[in-house]
Amino acid sequence: MTIAATEPQASYDEWRTRRWRLTSLTFGLLWLVTAVAVVLVGEKQSDLSSLAGSLANGSVTRVEVVGLPQDPDWRGRQQVTLKWRESVLSRYAVVTVDTRRNPSDQWDGDQVNGDLEVHLRGFGPEPDITYSEATGFQEWRGYRGPGWVALLAFAAWLGTGLLVIGGPEPWRATRWAWGWFVLMAGPLGSLGYLLLGGPLSLARPKDVRQRLTGGWAFLIALVFFGGANAG
Template sequence: MTLEAIAAPVRTTPPQPLRHLAFCGIAWALLLCSAALLATGLLAGERASTYDELQHAVASGDVRSVVVTGGISESFRGRQGVTVHWREGAIGHQATVIEQHPLRWTVTPAGLPVVYSVERDLAWLDPDISVERRPHDFPDYYEVHGWRLPQWTSVVTVVLGLGGLLLLIAGPQPRRATRWAWFWMMSTAPPLGFVAFLTLGGALSPRPRPDLGRRLTGGRAFLLSIVVGAALSAMATAFL
């Protein structure tokens, strides 16, 4: 054995703590569950639309069947709100319309359209339109960015949010921003802020690296999250 071999230090890679591996697994689980929740929201959710949009879609042949929940019988005199559900491609839509017997107005003071019945009104646009009448509305729901989602998705959202908060507090020091900065992004601009924390904060790596340069602070992140949240809401309403 040569003297150089004896003098040369042996470099060994220190074992990664199990704590980092555990938090990395939690981060990947949260990211995959978030992606599944977003896909479920697009498929099972409904976009808040208008009855005018439905009429244009029926007249152009893009919609051939609708579901009406609620309503009144032929012998009933008065008016009642109903909800019309339809799909255009993979996106579900819903709109509110008033049915009135006998028909006296075409619009309410609040701006809602008034018809005698959805079946009769849509038949003028497409005689072959299929209208299914259900006595009650769909199960409980909650709305986010103009979308009506099944109520169970709110429970999953809370669980994912708590998991992300635990990862933020007890996990490794996040990259690119402080813990307070990521907290404001996650809470004020969901779901983009939540996904950004998982993908850009270094939580997905079992070997988190130190930051190079300055990090986003809490105050600036709070202002940025307000702007991003408003932009997300506008984009969801305009394009989805």
Template sequence: MGLLALSVAFAAAVVLTGARGASLQELQWAIGAGSVDKVRVIGALPPEATGSSRVSIEWQNGWNRHVTTVLQVSTPDEQSSSTMTRDIEPLHGDVERQLRAWDGDGALVVEGGIRPRWEATVAGWHVPAWLSPVAPLLWISAVLLLVGGPEPWRATRWAWIWVFASPFAVVGIPLFAVLSGPTRGVRQPSRPERRWTGGWTFIGVTLIGIFLGLAS
């Protein structure tokens, strides 16, 4: 129960203090739709400067906070020579000018910043630096409970290990806290001997990862 409470508290802290990672296209749509009236730009090149720079753009849409990272390049040659091009989306020319070009009514406020509000990343969310150490502590707690606790329900220890070692650990740890048993309010399986094995779980998380990678 303690692991479940910690997982819920951590998830709540991520949502309440962090910002969801988004694409540059999402920002363009939001500005064009008029749902964003202010953005914060960190790390942009000075006007008329040449070269490339990693730029963070932060904005809020209602209660939802978002951040995207782009590679600002002054010329196509800079983009081809940059080693960061494969990891982040490129944006050519002046960042502020491009953002204002997407704004139909000219009401967009563009602010500058020295450093990002969120300096760490957890499961696609950008979070404050103080929150990032909690994720590995949560993972270690889950592994220790798995290894040192009673035999888990519904899946073998190796099955849960593959879940914890996958990108889906952020979902797998709360599921483990609820489904591995015994948990108040959760009924024990009628046939405890029928459990997911490590082999099938490995195949499952691998196929899901491949599918999500192709879909992204």
């Protein structure tokens, strides 16, 4: 792999000045707050089979059903969301419920024909099932949460990108290289830049002239993160 050996335009020690240290710590703390918010109120996408397994082994005892009509005489097909909590993160699964006399199986994804509550209780020890109305959320790469969490993440990501553009010359990779990582890898690229690119001044390289170029960084980001962005 080719590594650029050009002399950086600014002193790498500039990251150690109070101005850039405080700026970098601010964005680092913003990412930390975002991560905590995702754990506390965010949800990770899952499926009905995972919920069934957790109900069967007793690790899940409470399920929230979102968006299902509560009229006992209701007949039709409705897409609902099942929510439950496992270990650290909450999970959700989108399921189609069909209560018609002649339900259709021509549907992609998880489907339950008949009474959803009876179906869930058939997986194991009777869970505590609650019902709620659908609310707004923001979704990204299999995770979703309230709009304010998305706003926090966007602010942290945008701030990190501006730091790449306007901050001192970064370590280990050029501005273009770190820019591709931040753009295509999102939180992972941003975290890598803050920890290894100079902002938080961790593990300063011995030879600051050896840096990954933008072309190679683009290819690496495309291979490892391009598919996730496309999805």
